[in-house]
Each structure stands twice: as structure tokens, then as C-alpha cells.
Amino acid sequence: GWKNFYELTHSLYVEAAEVACLSGDYNVVEQYTEIALNNSKTILDKIKLYEIRIIAYTVQNEKLKVLDTALFVLKLLKMKFPQNPRLADVLISLMKTKFMLIGKQPADLFELPEMTDLFLSAALRIMVRMGMATYMLNPNLFLLITLKAVRLYVRYGNLNSSPIGYAAYGMLLCCINDIDSGYEFGQLSLKLLDKFDAKEYRAQTLVLYNSFISSWKLSAKSTLNEFVNAYSIGQETGQLDYACTAACIHSIYAYYSGQNLIELERKMSQYNSFMHNMKNKETLTTQSIYHQAVLNLIGSSNNIYYLKGKVYDEDKMIPIHLETKDRNNLCDVYINKAILAYLFGEYEKALKNSAIAEKYLDGVSGTLSIPVFYFYNSLIMLSGFEHQSLFRKKQILNKVSSSQRKMKKWAKHAESNFLHKFYLVKAEQARVLGKTLKAINFYEKAIRLASDNGYIQEEALANELAAKFYLYLKNKRIAKVYMEQAIYCYILWGATSKVNYLKGLYSQILGFHNQDGTPIKNMVVNLENEIDKGSMVLDTATIIKATHAISGEIKLEELLKKLVYILLENAGAQKVCYLVKKEEKYIVQAEGSMDRNDIEVMKEIDIENTMSLPKKIIYYVGRSRNSVILENASVSEKCKSDPYIAAKKPKSIMCMPVINKGNLLGILYLENNLIQGVFNKERIEILKIISSQLAISMENAALYANLEKSEKELRRNHEKLEELVEERTAKLKEEIVERKKAEKLLEEMANHDNLTGLPNRKLFYSELKNSLQLAKENKFSLAILFIDLDGFKMINDTLGHSSGDIVLKIVSQRLLKTVREGDMVSRFGGDEFIIFMTNVHQNNTIRDVCKNIINEISKKIVLGENYGYVSVSIGVSIFPDHGDNIEELIKKADAAMYRAKNSGKNKVIFT
Structure with missing residues (x-):
């Protein structure tokens, strides 16, 4: 029993509770841990039992119980956190952590010794266990816990759970856009896993690293296998809660990355069964939101716009999420509702859902859901732009521009994930502002980048939006090409509902003929049989290639070269010419043939002066x-x-005309000398698509040429002005540099002692005020050390003030060597110094520092050919024991210092 075999009985109850937790028998977990807690003799014996309870609550999605239990246990371990921390608390904690990490690289942290304090180790285990629930319920508290953990590692050493703390810190850095540093701490977490062989924390660390860090630096697709790996490791090591988490986030990121929806739905169903068997309500709920979205897209749900089907029911679940303050799932629900509404043309619903999702964004901080939200939110706002008031239009443009600045920063670190999103929104911005040329160019960039990086769903969306843009321009031929390609991409993605939606919406307008949604190359299959001469047939790929090349070029010379090259390569022509009409004459602007390697452009040949064309x-x-x-x-x-x-x-x-807005821009001439019947009506219809794009591009090229000419004239005028300004600018720059140097020097002088370089009284009071406030809020102690030099006056009087100055400088350096990192040394005036020590747990810590100061200061001081000795008298006051304000604490420390001086000097006396 408990009295005779305490340790054995305690171990048996712990193991029994762990087995019950792994098997999902949570009532038994509660019973066994309750009995063991009532009989446990020490705090450390209780900690393991509370840890098992926290794991059980986590799996059951009882986030509030996780939080309450963990905070209670941390309080037992003398570690308190505010229940509702403010952003200001987080910023102060971040500053403290960054201050402690000054001069330390992740490689230095890797070499830290192993932590030996059992109470701190236990507290850090609890902080790790409460992490995910705290992240979802109270993000500010999650950040405070993370920052506290990192400071504890730096001060007391690493342990086997440190990889999770460093990964969480890396996540925080990524959230504040310090992505390179965040990635370095993520790499540190992986290295420490191997160093400690921390199998029980490997799955959790991999989930944290790949969910919150790697996708900001690497291709999101590259993380998918890592989640599968974490899923397997979690099952092998008994980290079943994180096996479920790995499966859940794998589903979400695979969805965001454009994985085929049919295959993804099968995988989600497998994960669903696993989570159900593990009774892991938390991950099952989150995955079900995305699972239902996938079912809607593949046509397995009757409610396209609503997350209501066989795996999730928003009418039932949203009230539960609200009641439990589940910001993570609320955000997931409304992001998915917004995306579905947008994809199926319900823009008002999309806008409403997107606005609600924005309120809960802190619930998905650091995940790929953040850029996905900003991407779709921008597209949604721009979709109904033309119907808004002038004031609302300005609001939309400002908000979209703000989102674009974020996307651009993210794209600098991971182009493959974000650059195509950035350009698609830019295309839509250009569209609503009437910047046709820019819109065309940005749509093309978005399509190409999405295709290159395997985002098939966003390649489809970019083609769809480009098609709608060309419809707005009343260019149905090009619109049809893009819409065909959009439908083809949606088919590849597996979005059957979306394909049917587009076919139903645009079938009559664009005259689709194919029932399976494949590209329009099937329109010209018979051409191959007709010609059978080996010449290439213009299919959708050729049209897309041609329109991409043409639309992306704004210089006339390059535009004509690309046009002729594409037609020679793909249209079955041996000779291609492009002609324009000038002053009632037809001029050859571009010519190319299979017989010559080069394409001649801008030679301006009058057809009356040549025998190379049928006039x-x-x-x-x-x-x-x-x-x-x-x-x-x-x-x-x-x-x-x-x-x-x-x-x-x-x-x-x-021979065909190139017409834009009823005006003849030019004439295309194609010829084949060897084969009859190469060109027919079907082919000319397809070439008309290319000529339509050519007409737009020709007009844009002309605008660009005029713009370039105007810019050259402006440049010439500016050059003279620049010469006049240059000299004055150089002088102003010199003045600004000198002024900044002076300002910096004045700032240093205002806050630091001129002789020793130590913080002066003004800076000391400012820092002490902040630290005292932190001490009050976090309920930790703070010590004031008031120091006066013994024997300084004799040296100053006998050897002179210059020697006295040397003594003060040397004493300052010795004091800095003796204090802990994070403590502050200040020159208070004359030969008086003052130190404050933060986060003091025991008086012995203060005594050790004072002893080091006395020993270090008493060493010989070389003063040129002479030498001297000084000692110190130290008075100590402690917050909160001796006062709760700065003046009272300094006054009491000063009085204690004088008592030390009067009782023999070279000693320390506490208030």
C-alpha cells in the first residue's frame, strides 16, 4: 500500500494512468491520478500525474482544462504568469529575451550545459505540454511562456524538451517577420533533438518546425513528407496526440499546396479514422473543417457554400467553437467559407465570411493560413470593387496594398509559396484601376509561377480571372483560351463542383464543345488527319504559349520577333510577314522564313519596292x-x-487582318511553298485568337514607345537640373551625417557617464523603473546594491585626479565582470556606484555577487609607476521586502552602505 511501499505504489499508479491515457480511457485516467495525487508526498511526485492529466485533456480538446491545470501546476512550482497578458507584456518579455541573447548565436545555445534543477525541468515540461492549447486559446500567454522558457534555457542550460521551446521561439520570430532568425532557431531545435536523442519530443518538434517555420523559408510541398514522418514517429513513440496533430496539419497544408483533391480526400478519411480511434476531438474537429471543404469541391456535398455535410456541420459546431473560445477553429471555418463563396461567385458572402475570419487570425498565427487569408481577402475585396463608393474604394485599395506588402516580404524568403499569389493580386489591382497592360503582364506572371511551383488550384484561378478580364475587354477568343485552361487545371485538381459551375456559367458565352473540359486542342484533331504532312497543329498549349509571349512584351521590336518566331515554329508556315499601313502604303515591319535563321524587324520595306509578297x-x-x-x-x-x-x-x-476596336493595325501573311491546304478555316479561327492578343499588345507597345520618348525628353531636362542639385545634395548629406553623429553622441552623453561609459543616474532610474514594474507584475524579487569606494580619496589626493580617474575606470570594468547577465551597473556620482539585480530567487545569490565584487575590487590597481588599493562598502535593499518604490529602496540601500562603512569597511550589509 501507500504507507509501506510508497514509491512502488506511486509508480504503478503513474504507469496505469499512462496506459489508460494511451488507450483513450480518460475516466480511468481521472480516477487513478486523483488517488495518486491525494497520496503523493512531494510536489515533484504530483507533477507527473498532472502532466498525464494535461495530455488527456489535450486529446479530448478540453483546452480550458489544459490551461487551468497547467497554470495551477506552474504556481505550485513558484512560476506565475498573468492569466490575460497584454501585448505590452509580450513586448517587454521579448525585449528581455533579446537582451539576454545579445552576443549569442544558435550555435552557442547548442553548446549550453544540461539543466540540473529538477523543479525548473518539471516546470518546463508543463510549459511544453500546455503549448498547443495555450496557442489556440490565449496567444499572448503562449508567447510569454515561450519567451520565459528560452530565458531559462540560456540561464540554466538545455534539457531534452528544449527543442520544442526553441522551435516555438523560432515560430515567434517568423511571426514578427524575422524569418531568417526564426529559421536558424528552427534548425537549432532539430539539432538538439539529435543531441538529446529526444524521441518523446521528436514528433512534437517536427510538427512545430514544419507548421510554423519551414514553410516561410522552403517550399510548402517539401514539408508534406515531414508531417507524414512525424505522424509515424508519434505512433511509434506514444506521442499519439502529436501524431494526430501531424495528420491534421498535413491535410491542411496538402490542401493549400494544391494536392489532387480526390487523393487528399482518401487520405483525410484515413486520418479521420485514426483520430476517431484515438478519441482526439481537437484534431478531428480541425481536420473535419478542411475535409468538408474538400468534399464540397469534389462534388460530394449538396451545400457548396456551407460547411455542412457528412464530416462537419457548421450550424452545430460554430456555437461550440464560440462557447469554448476556440479561435483556431473559428478562423479555419470562416477562411474556408470565404474561399468557397469566392470560388462559386458569392462575393457578398465571401466578404462577410472573410471579415469574420480576420477577427480570429491570431488563432492561426504563424501558419500558412495567414498568407492564404490575405491572398483570398484581397481577391474578394477587389472582386466587387466597381460597385463600391469612392470612399470604400480607397479603403479597399489601402487594405489590399497593406496585404501586398506582407505578401512581398514573405515572397522574398519563399518565392515558390507566395510570389504567384502576389502577382495575381497585382493583376486584379491593375484590372480595377484600368491598367490593361500591367494587368495582362501580371496575370501571365501569376499563371507561370503557379504552374512552375505546382500550385494547380491557383494556376486555375489565375487563368479564370484572366479569362474574365478578357471577357470584360470584349475579347471572347482569348477569354475562351484562358477559361479552357482554367477548367483543365480545375479538373487536374479534382474540383468537380467548380468545373461544373464554370461550364454552366460560360458554356453559351464561350461556346465550349468538349464535355470533359479538356483544352481546345480537341477542336483541331481532324486537322492532323487532313494535313498529314508532319506540320505542327496549333493546340491550346501553342495558343497559351503565343499569348503569354505576346502579352508579356511591350517593346515593338521584341514583340514582332516573338510573333514571327512562334508562327514559323507552330503554324505550318515557311514564311511569315507582318505589315502595317503608313500613308496609304503597306510597309513590311517584320519578316522571317525557314530558309534564314534570323528574323528581320523594323526595316520599313515598302511592298511596292519588293517582289517578295503578293501585292x-x-x-x-x-x-x-x-x-x-x-x-x-x-x-x-x-x-x-x-x-x-x-x-x-x-x-x-x-493573309489576315489584325484589328483592334474597329481599326486596322496590320496584316499577317503566312505562306508554305511545298504543301497544299496547310491553312484552312479552323486554323484561321485559332490564329484569330492570337491576332486578338497581338492587337492589344501592339497598342500597348505603341503606348510604351510614346512613354519612352517622353521619358527621354524628361531625362534630358532633368540631367541639367540634377547637375545643379548634385553639389548642394552632397553638402546636405555631409551636414546630415555630421548632425546624426552629433545627435548620437549627445544621446550617449545624456544617458552615460562620460568617464566610465556606464549608464548614468538618469538611465539607471529609467531602467530600474521598468524592471520594478515587471517585478511587481510577475511577482519576483529585485535587489539594489549601493557601493562606495574605500580608500579612493587618499589616491585622488596624493596621486592626483588623473590617477583617480584611472581608478574609477578600472573599478567600472571590474564591476561589469562580476555581475550576472541582465544586471545593471551604474555610476551614481563621485566614487559611488549602484547595481540592480533582477529576478533574484535567494539572498545567497546576492551574497555571491557581493563577495565576487569585494574580491575583484580589492585587487592591486596599477597607476603608471605607482599602484594603489581600494575596497568597497556595499549596502543592499530588496524588493518587495524593504520597499516597493525606487526612492525607498535606494535610500535604504544607501543607509545600509554607511553602516558597512562605519563597521569596518570592505563588507556588505543587508537592510
């Missing part, structure tokens, strides 16, 4: 604005009188 056909197309297709021009009755056709006897000819 009659060119003039007819220019006049009638109708296309001409000749299967065999050499035998055409209408054209055989043309000198060029009579001499060269070409076979296939196609």
Missing part, C-alpha cells in the same frame, strides 16, 4: 478586312495574275 492579296485584305485562304495559290484564277504568285508559284497562303 494584290495584301491590298485586298487591307481594303476588305477579310481573311484570304488559298489551298494552292499557283493555280488560283483570281491570283495567278499577281507577279509574285506567277513567278514563285507558292502553294498554301493565308
